[in-house]
Amino acid sequence: MSGRMTGLSVENITHDWGAKRALDAVSFTVAPGQFCALLGPNGAGKSTLFGLLTRLFTPRSGQIEIAGHDVSSDPLGALSKTGVVFQQPTLDLDLSVWRNMLYFAGLHGITGRAARLAASEALDRLGMEERASERVRELNGGHRRRLEIARALMHRPEVLLLDEPTVGLDAQTRSDLVAHVHGLAQDTGLAVLWATHLTDEIWSGDRLVVLHRGQVLEQGPVPVTGAALTAHFLRLTESEGA
Amino acid sequence: MRHALAALRVICHREALRFLGQRARMLAALVRPLVWLFVFAAGFRAALGLSITPPYQTYITYETYIVPGLCGMILLFNGMQSSLSLVMDREMGTMRLLLTAPLPRWWLLSCKLIAGALISVLQAYAFLAICALYGITFSPLGYVAILPALFLTALMVGALGIALSSTIKQLENFAGVMNFVIFPMFFLSTALYPLWKMAEASALLETICRLNPFSYGVESIRFALYLTPNPLAWGVCLTALIVFMALALWGYDPAKRMIGRKI
Numbered sequence: 286m287s288g289r290m291t292g293l294s295v296e297n298i299t300h301d302w303g304a305k306r307a308l309d310a311v312s313f314t315v316a317p318g319q320f321c322a323l324l325g326p327n328g329a330g331k332s333t334l335f336g337l338l339t340r341l342f343t344p345r346s347g348q349i350e351i352a353g354h355d356v357s358s359d360p361l362g363a364l365s366k367t368g369v370v371f372q373q374p375t376l377d378l379d380l381s382v383w384r385n386m387l388y389f390a391g392l393h394g395i396t397g398r399a400a401r402l403a404a405s406e407a408l409d410r411l412g413m414e415e416r417a418s419e420r421v422r423e424l425n426g427g428h429r430r431r432l433e434i435a436r437a438l439m440h441r442p443e444v445l446l447l448d449e450p451t452v453g454l455d456a457q458t459r460s461d462l463v464a465h466v467h468g469l470a471q472d473t474g475l476a477v478l479w480a481t482h483l484t485d486e487i488w489s490g491d492r493l494v495v496l497h498r499g500q501v502l503e504q505g506p507v508p509v510t511g512a513a514l515t516a517h518f519l520r521l522t523e524s525e526g527a
Numbered sequence: 528m529r530h531a532l533a534a535l536r537v538i539c540h541r542e543a544l545r546f547l548g549q550r551a552r553m554l555a556a557l558v559r560p561l562v563w564l565f566v567f568a569a570g571f572r573a574a575l576g577l578s579i580t581p582p583y584q585t586y587i588t589y590e591t592y593i594v595p596g597l598c599g600m601i602l603l604f605n606g607m608q609s610s611l612s613l614v615m616d617r618e619m620g621t622m623r624l625l626l627t628a629p630l631p632r633w634w635l636l637s638c639k640l641i642a643g644a645l646i647s648v649l650q651a652y653a654f655l656a657i658c659a660l661y662g663i664t665f666s667p668l669g670y671v672a673i674l675p676a677l678f679l680t681a682l683m684v685g686a687l688g689i690a691l692s693s694t695i696k697q698l699e700n701f702a703g704v705m706n707f708v709i710f711p712m713f714f715l716s717t718a719l720y721p722l723w724k725m726a727e728a729s730a731l732l733e734t735i736c737r738l739n740p741f742s743y744g745v746e747s748i749r750f751a752l753y754l755t756p757n758p759l760a761w762g763v764c765l766t767a768l769i770v771f772m773a774l775a776l777w778g779y780d781p782a783k784r785m786i787g788r789k790i
Contacts, residue, residue: 339627343782365629373620377541379548384541391537392628394530 291352292316292476293338293444298347300333307333309499311347315478315492317443320470322487322507323480324518325496331480332372334496335448338478339369352443365393368437372448372480374429378422382413385421386436393440403439411435411465427458434466444476445469451486459486467491484514497522534630535638542609542642556605556650560597561657568593580721582755591663595749596718598651598673602681603741605650607709609643610688614695626779633776636689640772643688644681651677669752676751679764680744684712686771693778716742717749740767 293315300308308330315321325331337344338351340360348355354362376385386404390396395403408414411431421429430450437445447466451459463486470477479486487493489510495503495518502521509517546553568590616622625635655670691704715735717725722742726733736742743763750757777783 339623340781341623341626361629361631364627367627369627371620371623373623375620375624377545377621378619380541380544384544388537388541389624391533391540392625392630394533394629396529396533396536 291443292319293321293446293478294348294350295334295338296348296350298334298337298344298349300330300337300342300344302333307499308337308344311496311499311501313494313501313504315444315476317476318470318474319492320467320477320479320488320490321492321494323478323494323496324482324484324487325480326482326522328498329482329496330499331496332448333499335369335371335446335480338446339367340364365440366443368440368442368445368475370430370433370437370445370447370450372450372452374433376421376429376433379420381418381420382408382424382432383417385432386417386439389436390439395440403441407435407439408432410438426453427455427462430454430458430462434462438469442475444478446478448480449482450479451481451483463488484518485511487514495521531630531634534628534635535641538625538635538638539642539645542639542646545612546646552608553650556601557653557657559604560600560654563593563597563600564590564658564661564663580723582750582753582757584753592721593719594655594658594663594665595673595752596716596745598654598677598748599680599716599718599741599745600713601651601654602644602647602677602744603684603709603713605647606643606681606685607688607691607704609646610640610685611692611695611704613639613689613692614697614700617692618697632779632781633772636775636779637772640682640685640689643685644678647681647685648674648677651681665752666754668754672751672754673748676744676747676761679761679768680741680747683740683744683764683768683771686768686775690771690774690778693775712739712741715739716745718742718745740764743767 295314296312298308298311299306311330311334313321323331323334336342338349338356340356340363343357348357349363350356351363352366354366356363377388380388383404386408387400390400390403405414408417411434413428413431413435416424416428421432424432434447434450445466451462454462466477466479467488469475481487487507487510489507491507493504493507494501507514571589613622616625625639626632628635691708695704715732716739717736718741722733722736725736740763743760747757747760747764750760
């Protein structure tokens with residue numbers, strides 16, 4: 286692996302759950318400013334990969350670098366540069382939007398005025414500032430997701446990881462979120478890894494990694510979009526499954 | 528260092544907000560020992576004769592005897608509940624947020640432990656205040672001296688709870704922990720009866736009580752309340768805390784397959 290890479294670099298990652306191989310020699314990179322769609326059906330190994338990227342658990346073999354920090358040897362450096370939105374919500378429903386933001390800020394060592402400023406800016410960026418005093422339980426699904434993205438950006442990460450962040454959202458909210466995160470990558474130079482099984486969330490110009498049964502079937506610039514991409518994806522996964 | 532303390536502060540703050548939001552839990556935590564004090568102890572006063580054993584220098588009522596044990600009960604139940612809320616955090620996803628913070632995992636778990644222990648200690652003092660209103664009082668210095676004993680015992684039982692939480696898959700298993708860990712730990716200790724009384728009943732029971740680290744937590748509180756040093760109790764509690772915390776860290780080790788799957 287070459288020295289201090291920026292963005293995200295995954296090399297030769299293998300992971301097992303008992304006898305079942307969840308990821309098999311997975312390698313790909315996401316450069317700063319790039320939106321990389323990790324496309325795969327349910328059970329492809331996307332969530333396992335996210336667990337490894339965020340060091341919830343460690344891989345059997347392989348190497349992950351985030352903003353130049355090796356996740357195994359310098360996990361704290363890597364985590365401090367990572368923003369993450371898990372598939373399962375991680376908000377405290379009984380706390381207010383504002384308290385959730387400050388809790389996260391504290392976990393990342395941002396305190397006092399700096400924390401309030403970062404929280405306010407992040408909420409403003411996602412159009413959530415006027416909801417700061419509401420309890421998270423009272424927010425709808427779309428607002429909760431926006432809050433999670435706002436929170437994930439509060440410590441100014443270099444890499445943003447999102448694991449199927451649009452699950453359960455209506456079409457309009459979904460499309461707004463996809464557009465917003467594409468904009469973030471372009472405007473702020475953030476490296477974005479967006480896991481999904483929905484091809485309409487992938488734009489022309491994005492990078493594509495197709496994951497199926499724990500293996501990378503294809504990677505590179507998005508060849509086609511929309512229905513053509515769905516057909517392409519089905520062809521790939523079916524031929525692999527046959 | 529500033530980062531680590533900031534995390535400790537927000538974790539304590541969240542724990543306090545959560546506790547204040549759960550009024551039923553707050554009430555249950557106080558009512559449970561009070562029922563024991565007002566009902567159980569009142570009934571046993573007549574049946575149970577207590578001889579003068581350290582740290583007591585005179586005859587005492589049974590109510591006075593069980594106050595340290597009931598403080599221990601608060602720490603045990605609350606500590607376990609707080610630590611086992613990690614299982615709920617895992618189910619709700621908030622555990623991921625905690626464990627992906629750029630701080631060592633041992634510190635994040637310690638923050639959780641300290642936050643739970645602080646709340647337990649406050650509750651123990653609330654209980655002691657009600658005891659005082661009821662007429663069971665101790666020397667003013669005794670109230671100060673028990674603070675480290677209460678905190679150490681709270682940390683010890685909380686660490687056991689964290690270690691257990693890494694082995695529990697779902698919150699429903701809390702009832703199992705209640706029946707197989709909390710109740711035996713409480714009843715087979717010196718919280719309700721002194722060791723010599725247990726020995727009269729059964730040598731085996733006495734041995735179990737002697738091996739139960741919770742007994743030493745209760746004794747450290749009892750002795751501190753009478754400003755009497757008890758290095759053995761402190762030593763056992765500290766050792767148990769280290770062992771339970773080591774088990775907890777092993778349980779939450781990211782390289783361990785099983786916890787990875789549960790998170």
